[in-house]
Amino acid sequence: QLQLVESGGGLVQPGGSLRLSCAASGFTRDSYAIGWFRQAPGKEREGVSCISSSGDIANYADFVKGRFAISRDNAQNTVYLQMNSLKPEDTAIYYCAATPSCRSWRLGQIDSWGQGTQVTVSS
Numbered sequence: 001q002l003q004l005v006e007s008g009g010g011l012v013q014p015g016g017s018l019r020l021s022c023a024a025s026g027f028t029r030d031s032y033a034i035g036w037f038r039q040a041p042g043k044e045r046e047g048v049s050c051i052s053s054s055g056d057i058a059n060y061a062d063f064v065k066g067r068f069a070i071s072r073d074n075a076q077n078t079v080y081l082q083m084n085s086l087k088p089e090d091t092a093i094y095y096c097a098a099t100p101s102c103r104s105w106r107l108g109q110i111d112s113w114g115q116g117t118q119v120t121v122s123s
Helices: 102-106
Strands: 003-007 010-012 018-025 033-039 046-051 058-060 068-073 078-083 092-099 117-121
Touching: 003 092, 018 033, 018 092, 018 117, 033 102, 046 068, 046 078, 046 102, 058 068, 058 102, 078 092, 092 102
Parallel strands: 010 117
Antiparallel strands: 003 018, 018 078, 033 046, 033 092, 046 058, 068 078, 092 117
């Protein structure tokens, strides 16, 4: 059974940085793209970023372009989301998700979700 576990969330001041990790185990197919979503209180879940199974394709939502960077270490089955220049509006629970491709991620076609990690940006 595919399992995803996020870590790395926390409290950070505006302008600060965090790196989220998504550790995957129990793959039932050869490869997955991994996407990040976030959900703030009272708001709908939104896609943040996605990386292809090989790591050669990365997609970003417009509101994080130039600030966030996604990467993956397939030897460690881990995907990272480096978040820089954080803003209070980045406060949310961040979830990673396994998806067949980043195109599927954009369509919301998700095979498995992690439990989420809280990111709070506040002074």
